[in-house]
Amino acid sequence: MEKKNKLFVDPSPHIHHYDSVSKIMWIVFISLLPAAAWGVFYFGLPALNVILASVFTCLITEAVFSVWRKNSWKLIGDGSAAVTGILLAFTLPPYVPLYVPITGSFFAIGIVKQLFGGIGFNIMNPALAGRVFVMFAWVGAMTSTAFFIPQADQSFYYKDNEKSAITLEAISSATPLGMLKNYISGKISSPIPDYKDMTSDDSVIDGIPASFPKSLFESEILDNQDKNNQTALLNLYQLDSSQTEYQLKKDLSSNEKETLKQILNISKKEKSSASLLYYKSYTKDLFLGKAGGSIGEVSVLFIFLGGLWLLKRRYIYWHIPAVFIGSVAALTFLYALSKNLILVPEYGAVKNAFLFAYLHVLSGGLILGAFYMATDMITTPLTLKGQIIMSFGIGFLTFIIRIFGGYPEGVMFAILLMELLVPFIDKMSKPKIYGWKNNE
């Protein structure tokens, strides 16, 4: 008999979709890279160190645990560990000591993911669980560096703890969300950062603040009076080496000091316009990624663009970010309306409420959470209905924690809490099966 050629036999279907797990994961990873690049560009090399430490620890932990669980170390090639690593780094402040991302990554991959059975079996998002772990394990390191002064000297924060204790407290309390929270509860009287509080005592010379943030000078000019004042101030202050603050010039004559006091008094009288100026520049900075925060949370724009790419490739569904962001926006808006909150006296009640909602949506890593954390395939409900229920739950819990809870930041806890409810939501949101009556 003639020799037959070999035929390949396998069960139907014989064609498959081009997406695979590793492809999905690596594309998610790539979509995060622009935001990471912005973080590194903005914060400098410490941010890069944090990202690298986190990603590599995740990969190594995954490999070690895979071998331990009698799988091949090559499983790290599916990219899920790398995604966890970069997401964890994104939720960390840029100037944390490197043991923070390392322990966090180990906890995320080793405990939360591998001990539960590896990819597909974790009940929580590993990156978020790791973040919560480091938040409670390294309270000092995390809170002291929670809010930053970009490209500041790293040693300033944790080499000389005693000296900087007061300073750091002042800085960390100045996170935008914390400030808003304190303003609502009446702890502070002004909804804009009080720069006198931010600087230590010796930075005030004869009642004149030694420095101003750059944004105050670059904001929109209101009228001629303001313009004149600004020009005068620019003569007396100079940009410091970090390019972010204006420092008072060293040797001022008494005449100049008088002028300065006069100008500052004028601007104090017009406190409302200062508030307007602040928020006008701040809202812009927030979107473009100049407002500060953790590594990945600064660039709302890049996170948003990456998320759009994933949406286009259908790796995530638009329902989750839309419902999550929408519910937070709606709830904060209604809350501000009901409380008649005034952030900028020039604005009306509706516009103020809108500003309040805008600040809440764009800060505190909410966009990162909405596009990358809440949409994690493994820990979201399977059905569309379930996903909508879950994302509304996240939005609601975020609102509750942020406004009424003990933390200014609520996204992370809200997502983790709702993830634990996923099996229940899945059960609740079963689709109706073809030809069945009431699914029984």
Place this chain on the structure above:
Amino acid sequence: MNLLKKGFKRGGVKLPEHKETTEHKKIINAPVPKRVKIPLQQHIGKPAIPVVQIGDEVKEGTLIGKMDGDFSANIHSSIPGKVIGIGDIYNPNAQKSRYIEIEFKGNIKYWEIKNSKWDLFSKDELLERIKNAGIVGMGGATFPAHMKYKPPVPIETLLINGAECEPFLTVDDRLMSEKAVELREGIRILKKILNPKKIFIGVEDNKIEAIEMLEKNSANEYEVVPLRTRYPQGGEKQLIEAVLKVEVPSGALPFQVGVVVANISTIYAIYEAILFEKPLYERLVTVSGQIVKWPGNYKVRIGTLIHDLLHDCQLFINPAKIISGGPMMGYSQLTDDTPITKGTSGIVVFSKEEIKFKKEKPCIRCGRCMQACPVGLFPNIMYNNISINDLQSAEKIGLKDCIECGACSFICPSKIQLVNYFKSAKLNLKRNISLSLNKIPRVKGFEYGKEK
């Protein structure tokens, strides 16, 4: 605009169609093979009983296998010649069956219209003729036609399935485009048998020419319903849902909601059987694939070996995988010595480069299988249940309602062969045995035919 078109409600996937190679190729006769192996089991039900012996002379259309009881079908010789052997063979759907081997000798018969006045026949006489011609459902299920078109209750609607949602296959498309007049006659025959109030033809909107021709030749006998192209539109229950907005209750048959579904190829076979008195011994087969030199829609005699058919169509290189039927629900063949049967609507050939075999990875709960399932099941939860050998739990959430369309396996990014597990689990439930997952044939992809 697309959203306004009719379609089934749940799930579905958009497939790469690959129809462009054959959708404009006219139907041509495949060369008459020198020998055929005609299986006696080409239908659901009992196999036919052979009525010829080795050495007997047969003609085209001679009865060689007589139906065994009502739930069976007649088998006819597809070429004139001499019976040279009877043995066992595997059908394309991996079912073991006896076959009758016939060697070609003599002349090809020319069939003429005998009963142009078929209107004179009674309903029972028409059914009897369909039964004698050995007609079965030719969409793939191969349910004996005389059983299917004799529903115990009067029906409301006759629904004709021209969806042809499988990639590569274009035979129904070509039939509708070229033989619209003949199909209308066939529909009129079925109308007389079933006496429905309405007749619809559901056609996917990628078959523009077919829709045009059907509408042109309808003569108000039927209504053409263009459907949104989406797999599995051609599933019986999905088609009923898409066209009539009615759901067939779980475990019930379509006639219980007053619907009978007929395939385009079956209607054409009925037309030939009544007007020409020609038994079902040949059918249309799409031969397609990138390595086929002359892909097309061929009229192939039942029992022609895939080997011979592919030889006639000329392959550029040796095939690495031969699929009988469409790539979504078809069967990959162990050997090319398999005969074409009444249910074979296509032969799709893949080269080695086109086969992408990927290892199964753990489920990442992306939920795509659930969104693709046209029945609304939770494929991944059923898979979890089956993998811990809990078939009862899987049954409770709808395992038996799975239509085995393969949409879940297609879409799965972890490349889990979900539908394969469901088929095995359903078989095990039927036999009331519990096998652990290790014993369910796992997808390894083995090579066959090293030495023979």
